[in-house]
Amino acid sequence: MTEQKHILSILVDNQPGVLSRIAGLFSGRGYNIESLSVAETMDPLVSRITLVTMADTPVVEQIVKQLHKLINVIKVYELTGANYVQREMALIKVQAKPEHRAEILRIVDIFRCKVVDVGQGHYTLEVTGDEGKMDAILNLLKPIGIKEIAKTGIIALFREQK
Amino acid sequence: MKLTGAQILMKVLKEEGVDTIFGFPGGVVIDIYDELAKTDIRHILVRHEQGAVHAADGYARASGKVGVCLVTSGPGATNTVTGIACAYMDSIPMVIFTGQVPTQLIGNDAFQEVDIVGITRPCTKHNYLVKRTEDLARIVKEAFIIAASGRPGPVLIDLPKDVSNTKITYKAPKRIEMKSYNPTYKPNMKQLHRAVKLIKNSKKPIVFAGGGVVLSRGSKELTELAHKTRIPVTCSLMGLGVFPGTDPLWLGMIGMHGTYRANMCSGECDLIVAVGVRFDDRVTGKTDTFAPNAKVVHIDIDPTSIRKNIPVAVPVVGDCKITLGLLNRLLDKEDLGDLKKKRKKWLDQIDQWKSTTPLAYKQKNIIKPQYVVEKLYELTKGEAIITTEVGQNQMWAAQYYHFKKPNHFITSGGLGVMGFGLPAAIGAQIACPKKLVVDIAGDGSIQMNIQEMATAEQYGLPVKIVILNNQYLGMVRQWQELFYGKRYSGTVMEHAPDFVKLAEAYGAVGLRATKPEEVEPVLIEGLSSSKTVIMDFAVEREECVYPMVPAGAPITEMLLA
Numbered sequence: 001m002t003e004q005k006h007i008l009s010i011l012v013d014n015q016p017g018v019l020s021r022i023a024g025l026f027s028g029r030g031y032n033i034e035s036l037s038v039a040e041t042m043d044p045l046v047s048r049i050t051l052v053t054m055a056d057t058p059v060v061e062q063i064v065k066q067l068h069k070l071i072n073v074i075k076v077y078e079l080t081g082a083n084y085v086q087r088e089m090a091l092i093k094v095q096a097k098p099e100h101r102a103e104i105l106r107i108v109d110i111f112r113c114k115v116v117d118v119g120q121g122h123y124t125l126e127v128t129g130d131e132g133k134m135d136a137i138l139n140l141l142k143p144i145g146i147k148e149i150a151k152t153g154i155i156a157l158f159r160e161q162k
Numbered sequence: 163m164k165l166t167g168a169q170i171l172m173k174v175l176k177e178e179g180v181d182t183i184f185g186f187p188g189g190v191v192i193d194i195y196d197e198l199a200k201t202d203i204r205h206i207l208v209r210h211e212q213g214a215v216h217a218a219d220g221y222a223r224a225s226g227k228v229g230v231c232l233v234t235s236g237p238g239a240t241n242t243v244t245g246i247a248c249a250y251m252d253s254i255p256m257v258i259f260t261g262q263v264p265t266q267l268i269g270n271d272a273f274q275e276v277d278i279v280g281i282t283r284p285c286t287k288h289n290y291l292v293k294r295t296e297d298l299a300r301i302v303k304e305a306f307i308i309a310a311s312g313r314p315g316p317v318l319i320d321l322p323k324d325v326s327n328t329k330i331t332y333k334a335p336k337r338i339e340m341k342s343y344n345p346t347y348k349p350n351m352k353q354l355h356r357a358v359k360l361i362k363n364s365k366k367p368i369v370f371a372g373g374g375v376v377l378s379r380g381s382k383e384l385t386e387l388a389h390k391t392r393i394p395v396t397c398s399l400m401g402l403g404v405f406p407g408t409d410p411l412w413l414g415m416i417g418m419h420g421t422y423r424a425n426m427c428s429g430e431c432d433l434i435v436a437v438g439v440r441f442d443d444r445v446t447g448k449t450d451t452f453a454p455n456a457k458v459v460h461i462d463i464d465p466t467s468i469r470k471n472i473p474v475a476v477p478v479v480g481d482c483k484i485t486l487g488l489l490n491r492l493l494d495k496e497d498l499g500d501l502k503k504k505r506k507k508w509l510d511q512i513d514q515w516k517s518t519t520p521l522a523y524k525q526k527n528i529i530k531p532q533y534v535v536e537k538l539y540e541l542t543k544g545e546a547i548i549t550t551e552v553g554q555n556q557m558w559a560a561q562y563y564h565f566k567k568p569n570h571f572i573t574s575g576g577l578g579v580m581g582f583g584l585p586a587a588i589g590a591q592i593a594c595p596k597k598l599v600v601d602i603a604g605d606g607s608i609q610m611n612i613q614e615m616a617t618a619e620q621y622g623l624p625v626k627i628v629i630l631n632n633q634y635l636g637m638v639r640q641w642q643e644l645f646y647g648k649r650y651s652g653t654v655m656e657h658a659p660d661f662v663k664l665a666e667a668y669g670a671v672g673l674r675a676t677k678p679e680e681v682e683p684v685l686i687e688g689l690s691s692s693k694t695v696i697m698d699f700a701v702e703r704e705e706c707v708y709p710m711v712p713a714g715a716p717i718t719e720m721l722l723a
């Protein structure tokens with residue numbers, strides 16, 4: 001069976017140790033974590049973990065069931081189809097030689113991102129978008145020279161009924 | 163009311179109906195021990211913390227109640243880990259209290275500090291570090307609920323010394339609510355109707371029952387189902403006893419050392435009604451060849467057990483006892499036809515497998531280990547509580563002691579812990595003081611927790627230990643004989659103590675048999691003693707457990723001798 005990307009949105013008790021229970025479940029059972037993002041929800045007692053994993057269908061079914069089994073897990077949503085919105089943010093530090101500065105700013109413009117730090121030899125860009133947009137901008141910036149990159153990992157929510 | 167944490171703990175334990183704690187003291191739990199002595203809760207002082215956990219485990223398995231342990235921080239806590247992992251694998255309800263250094267020292271590498279919550283996270287159903295005395299009562303109550311409900315399991319509570327000795331104004335916790343925990347007990351009826359249909363249409367069905375039936379106390383319902391539908395029954399190691407081993411529909415155990423007929427059934431059957439099992443690799447052998455012609459109805463309270471290892475046609479999440487009860491009621495409304503006629507061909511086939519290839523061994527003028535177990539079964543009329551160590555002794559116990567009732571076979575199935583049997587027997591004997599409790603042991607395993615002889619003696623527990631002494635780590639030796647050209651690397655155990663003298667040194671009775679004709683007299687003498695007894699049987703050294711399915715092979719391909 002083929003592995004596919006699955007986005008899991010997990011509501012958990014906002015308590016110390018909960019993240020390590022989840023990370024431990026993944027490492028202990030040999031599942032992988034592509035990305036992970038955690039923050040408090042509107043209810044300070046509850047956190048949302050958005051986790052991306054590569055797995056085939058039976059494995060993802062197991063993962064969801066195993067997550068449910070953890071006492072501190074309140075709900076697990078598997079986000080599939082076009083039923084959700086997803087975003088990721090990245091900070092990208094690009095090498096900015098004089099001959100590239102204009103091009104970088106053009107890319108910034110096209111992708112509607114922001115320059116959040118400028119220096120003699122670099123720009124730091126803030127980019128938000130879905131995976132497609134992230135890949136596209138990274139592909140354009142790579143030849144110019146990416147010095148460093150920090151990404152949040154995907155966050156996602158279900159779409160409400162229109 | 164002003165109470166210390168230790169006093170609150172005792173109060174809640176009493177409310178939870180705890181009558182026995184297995185433990186071993188140390189610096190950070192002195193406050194708790196001080197309060198414990200003021201209650202009527204019985205403390206069993208073991209000789210090693212691993213023994214405390216296995217004893218609480220044996221107590222839980224024999225009684226169906228939650229087993230409770232209390233140990234100190236650091237080494238006391240780490241010594242419990244094997245026992246906890248064992249209980250976790252076999253889904254045994256337990257609550258383990260570990261002492262911890264005072265909260266302000268946590269994280270400082272303080273004396274005897276260890277992150278036991280971190281260490282046991284993957285082998286507990288849940289665990290807690292109590293940070294405030296105010297939370298203690300609620301956490302203990304939650305722990306007992308979690309341990310005993312749903313798919314049971316061990317829960318650990320780490321208690322910093324200051325949490326135990328701080329005095330607070332005690333308010334009893336309100337109703338315990340865990341918004342994220344509510345196991346499914348009642349099955350989906352639609353799935354049950356589908357199961358009924360499969361049962362009706364099946365020509366060659368089997369029932370496959372496991373530890374979940376023991377834990378849910380569903381033995382009566384399971385037996386009713388089998389009799390009502392005339393479906394033969396096999397069990398996993400953990401399920402032995404949920405269906406009478408003397409019933410004509412009994413197939414024997416399935417799996418790596420299962421009976422020929424049970425394993426052949428799995429290859430031939432067209433339906434498996436699996437109840438409270440998890441299709442462990444010791445049962446299925448090579449999974450892609452397991453039960454190739456069968457549809458599987460899988461009943462279990464833990465959804466993760468279903469479709470984890472094999473495909474399932476009808477998944478039923480629910481408590482085994484409740485689900486079997488409902489299934490029986492649905493079947494009552496069905497016309498199942500003339501079952502005698504309908505099942506004849508299938509049951510005849512099974513009888514033929516049984517008569518051509520029964521469980522058997524060749525009697526010689528050396529004691530056969532199987533013979534010892536068989537004699538034990540006869541002399542105890544199958545009524546004893548049997549615990550086991552791990553290895554060949556465990557498998558012969560499973561094969562030759564025909565269990566009639568649940569909660570009578572207490573064995574470390576999932577983790578396979580050598581050294582389990584003696585402390586587990588101690589726990590079982592405390593739970594059932596009037597019952598005969600026998601540990602069927604290997605000479606290697608018994609040495610792993612032999613120190614608990616002193617515990618048995620101290621509390622006057624008349625447990626009986628039957629050592630099948632082959633002077634080998636027999637099960638590993640068997641693999642070496644069969645698959646590693648008889649190279650017995652690391653498995654020769656010729657340097658054991660004289661078990662008779664050892665028993666006597668502990669103040670117990672020691673007996674020995676070296677010839678077949680001595681087996682029965684030794685058993686009779688040992689079993690009738692009111693003391694702790696070790697019976698040392700010098701058995702055929704290179705006897706193997708058969709049938710055997712080589713690891714990774716289909717379970718219908720058995721070595722028979």
Ligand SMILES: Cc1ncc(C[n+]2csc(CCOP(=O)(O)OP(=O)(O)O)c2C)c(N)n1
Nearest residue numbers: 553554555578580604605606607635636637
């Ligand atoms: C704690 C532990 N260590 C190692 C093993 C691996 N092991 C499984 S069976 C066995 C041999 C047990 O020897 P013995 O108790 O003499 O039993 P026999 O097989 O000879 O009946 C060993 C070493 C184990 N199950 N548990």
Ligand SMILES: [Mg+2]
Nearest residue numbers: 604605634636
């Ligand atoms: Mg041995």
